[in-house]
Amino acid sequence: MRVIGLMSGTSCDAIDAAAADLAIEGDTVVLTPLGALDHPFPEGLRRELSAALPPASTSMADVCRLDTLLGQALAAAAERADRQLCEGRADLVVSHGHTLYHWTEGGRVLGTLQLGQPAWIAERTGRTVVSDLRPRDVAAGGQGAPLVSALDVMWLRDRPGAPVALNLGGIANITAVAEGREPSAYDTGPANVLLDTAVRELTGGRADRDTDGALAAAGTVHGPLLERLLAEPYYALPPPRTTGRELFDAAYLRAASEGFGRLSAEDLLATLTELTARTVADAVRAEGGTEVIASGGGTRNPTLMAALGRALGGVPVRVSDELGLPSDAKEAYAFALLGFLTVHGLPGTVPSCTGARRSVVLGSITPGREPLRPVPPVRATGGDAGAGAVTAPDRLRVAGTGPSRRSRTRTREPR
Structure with missing residues (x-):
């Protein structure tokens, strides 16, 4: 068919x-x-x-x-x-x-x-x-959600170890598949949604993305803002859990940034990139992941992929194209x-x-x-x-x- x-x-x-x-x-x-x-x-x-x-x-x-x-x-x-x-x-x-x-x-x-x-x-x-x-x-x-988990479970069922499928769309989600236990899937938190929102806010709508992560690559992670973002209660919810723009929107970003003065675009985007990398890596570790197979628009952001690689330590990251799915x-x-x-x-x-x-x-x-x-x-x-x-x-x-x-x-x- x-x-x-x-x-x-x-x-x-x-x-x-x-x-x-x-x-x-x-x-x-x-x-x-x-x-x-x-x-x-x-x-x-x-x-x-x-x-x-x-x-x-x-x-x-x-x-x-x-x-x-x-x-x-x-x-x-x-x-x-x-x-x-x-x-x-x-x-x-x-x-x-x-x-x-x-x-x-x-x-x-x-x-x-x-x-x-x-x-x-x-x-x-x-x-x-x-x-x-x-x-x-x-x-x-x-x-x-995430409904893509049905494909992930069927696709990765026979891979060795504990593979984790990762989608980096507006929201990041994972599917963890390991022999001997039930598969698990859930939204880990924001991927591109806060990055794109920040660019629109910073440019007054003239741009809607940080192409190639170039701005984030030129910035420095703002530690206090990152810690405030990581304290978001959503990350403590047990799986399965789902989220979206109803939580992670422009108002959320403005409220989280309050009290830190005027951050440069580069530092804000570097911090949001690190947020995605850290929340994904925390979820992968919680699932005992032995490899990450990534897909979605975020895989075209080299700054995000580099941050994810650092956050995951020795867990290898590959793109789903390597396994035949674009x-x-x-x-x-x-x-x-x-x-x-x-x-x-x-x-x-x-x-x-x-x-x-x-x-x-x-x-x-x-x-x-x-x-x-x-x-x-x-x-x-x-x-x-x-x-x-x-x-x-x-x-x-x-x-x-x-x-x-x-x-x-x-x-x-x-x-």
Whole structure:
């Protein structure tokens, strides 16, 4: 099955689209990457979206507008990915949408809202769409995140030691996999979100990132500010835990910096970079990690990666590209996998990673212009499984593109 995964992350920089051929071979899902691309938000939409994110107030009219405009932007990204990456032969589109609000109280997630109306994607592309993937896990008592943990657990299950998958998006999250114990996954804290927020604040919106970490590299970590930031109660919450812009926003950064006078841009960014490195390293050590496999936009920030390497000491850090999954597109590939599991009637969560009572089939399905091609039944054995039942896959293998298939990679501006 040829699947397109769409992801719009915390950083609000673009829609990530990744395409893959996916097939089930025994206990293994085989994922063959077909390439990925970035589809920029229309500038007006990006401004409206940023203005509506917590702690800003918004209206139901704005929510309706954003749901429609995001749906149209996601539809354009899906159509382009189908044309450029799938030769117009995609079978399925899986859309994460954009998280407008993640409702948490006392460490518990009570609800989550992703915008980006899937009907626009189905209408423009004619493809069946799987969307709204997080709420089912929340309804089952989970955090609704990090959903990428399902891919990580399947992918890293047979690696030696205790590998830790790390995503450095707006928020940093890890998945720890070790033989003999249940896997664990959670958001460690901010990655790019506070760095990008600081740059926007410092430049009055003229810039939105510290490209290549150049400013941070020229600065010095401000010890007292770092200690105040590390005292944030979120870091003491037991996993599984999730967070986002509802906590780590411009107001949070201004409050944390209060009383320290005017810090230089370089020193502030150096301190925020160290915060990410330290909180990630603390989580990796708590999980007994023996290697870190990193992905996400933060891997393109050499200053952040160097800080992470220092904070981790002797724990090796590699980028997911080395294992076959492009680091810039890993989350989009993860959502492609989750939608593929959904249309096969297979669960897409790991309860020990999200905190849910049980593993559940994720998302809602919006039909395309033609019925989704029938898929072979796959169900877990045991319990009330009937005759002929097969074991649901619990492993992931990333295949090469092969000599007859064009491998397409995307170009992105550096962080």
